[in-house]
Amino acid sequence: MANKNIIEEQNMLDPTICFKARMSRDNRFDGKFYTAVMSTGIFCRPICPARAAKEENVRYFKNAASAQEAGFTPCKRCLPEQAPEQAMPLQAKRMSESLLTTHQSIETIAKQFDLSERQFRRIFSNHYGLAPKQYRQHHSLLLARKLLLTTTLSIADICFASGFTSLRRFNEQVKSVYKLTPSQLRQQQSRATDDNFVNIKLQYRPPFDWQGMLKFFHLRQLPGIEKVTEHSYQRSITFDGKTGWIEITQLPNQFALNLRVMIEDYSLLNKIIVKVRRMFDLDADMSVIHKHLSQDETLAPLVEKFQGIRLPGCWDIFEFSIRAILGQQVSVKAATTLAGRIAEKYGSPLTVVHEQLSYCFPTLEEMTQADFSNIGLTQSRIQTLHTWLDFYQQYPQVFEQYKNLEQLEDTLTALKGIGPWTVNYIAMRGLSDPNAFPAADLGIIKSLYEELKNAAPVDKQNERFKPKTRDIIARADKWQPWRAYATIYLWLSLAAQE
Numbered sequence: 001m002a003n004k005n006i007i008e009e010q011n012m013l014d015p016t017i018c019f020k021a022r023m024s025r026d027n028r029f030d031g032k033f034y035t036a037v038m039s040t041g042i043f044c045r046p047i048c049p050a051r052a053a054k055e056e057n058v059r060y061f062k063n064a065a066s067a068q069e070a071g072f073t074p075c076k077r078c079l080p081e082q083a084p085e086q087a088m089p090l091q092a093k094r095m096s097e098s099l100l101t102t103h104q105s106i107e108t109i110a111k112q113f114d115l116s117e118r119q120f121r122r123i124f125s126n127h128y129g130l131a132p133k134q135y136r137q138h139h140s141l142l143l144a145r146k147l148l149l150t151t152t153l154s155i156a157d158i159c160f161a162s163g164f165t166s167l168r169r170f171n172e173q174v175k176s177v178y179k180l181t182p183s184q185l186r187q188q189q190s191r192a193t194d195d196n197f198v199n200i201k202l203q204y205r206p207p208f209d210w211q212g213m214l215k216f217f218h219l220r221q222l223p224g225i226e227k228v229t230e231h232s233y234q235r236s237i238t239f240d241g242k243t244g245w246i247e248i249t250q251l252p253n254q255f256a257l258n259l260r261v262m263i264e265d266y267s268l269l270n271k272i273i274v275k276v277r278r279m280f281d282l283d284a285d286m287s288v289i290h291k292h293l294s295q296d297e298t299l300a301p302l303v304e305k306f307q308g309i310r311l312p313g314c315w316d317i318f319e320f321s322i323r324a325i326l327g328q329q330v331s332v333k334a335a336t337t338l339a340g341r342i343a344e345k346y347g348s349p350l351t352v353v354h355e356q357l358s359y360c361f362p363t364l365e366e367m368t369q370a371d372f373s374n375i376g377l378t379q380s381r382i383q384t385l386h387t388w389l390d391f392y393q394q395y396p397q398v399f400e401q402y403k404n405l406e407q408l409e410d411t412l413t414a415l416k417g418i419g420p421w422t423v424n425y426i427a428m429r430g431l432s433d434p435n436a437f438p439a440a441d442l443g444i445i446k447s448l449y450e451e452l453k454n455a456a457p458v459d460k461q462n463e464r465f466k467p468k469t470r471d472i473i474a475r476a477d478k479w480q481p482w483r484a485y486a487t488i489y490l491w492l493s494l495a496a497q498e
């Protein structure tokens, strides 16, 4: 049954924990490992409703791709292709995102990360238990399977959306791994057909504070581009001139969001899924983050109170970089108003029809032609925007080549008007770096003010106390490597007081 040439799983999975988790069908372990049953050749999620197999008859895998590579087939009851993704360190996550959303060779992708092909393969295999090429292949197959079973997209659309480049090869591979053709596979499951749009279920591991996430985005909503209601997040999207919109809602009684997509070209679907997973931080392993941050006296009650608060990301890094610059030293409300004016004045109309959304955030080209007059910006902020646009035009890869905070800080703070706060805020929400920390943030200062004041030498306490950025950085030291999550908690503590 199993392939001979499988790369053995890393010794990262503890069978005792896996056993307990699958016996109790513990949702918090969903997507963290898979159980393959030797006698049936099927692999399952820990939450599978089927009767659990005996321990001596199973093998554990870290991800669905590895189980499939070893010759096992996804279970029809728990649908492993729909499980949440593994939580991964930022670099490993970015490596797999590049791998899965492009057709570039491993060599080209490795270069982006400033690695040799060999180094890239080694690091990748250490994290994912498979060589990059095999991982890409199985991930594509699993995504195709998910789309075949859950959407009404045409088979050709599914082929390209899941990363295949030829229909013939798609058919061959599906047949060889699943023993059924794509259309036979599709007949196995009844799909919802009452909707003209494509709906994709995006699973997460609980806890997940959906309302908290919506509130965060609501405060920062750009009218005409975003629409945040009590139950949904909607926005216009654009990829190289192709436009559309997405709507994200929570599925009742499930640990999953629903992503509804309308786009001119559905081969972009995988890119959209990857972006949305990141934007809503669906792959985070909150048990690890909660445990770490709970050791801090200030954060412990917040972690307790706001379970499942994630790190809200962004849809597009360029758009976000502009918003970060506009957010320098002003309130969230003021920054949002300014961004809204820029979007309205310089954005292009949304070509697909949507009741609430009317245009797309301006592209780099549209922005470079803007003069930013009459929107309430100071001369120096306008200058910073121009400096930033010039730089970005010259180095559009600056974020793709992100290695670490120090390096990005060195590069960007060399630009006039861009300081460590902006860089860290971009890294935190734009690049989802869990350790980014905008230390000079007004919200952070406010939330730590009393604590830092009390810790100051007695003779300093009565003067007009002003915390130093280096003291805040020192205070945040023990929150590493999750300082970005700590920041979100501190912001929440302020919002809760208001």
Ligand SMILES: [Zn+2]
Binding pocket: 043, 044, 045, 048, 049, 050, 075, 076, 077, 078, 079
């Ligand atoms: Zn199952």
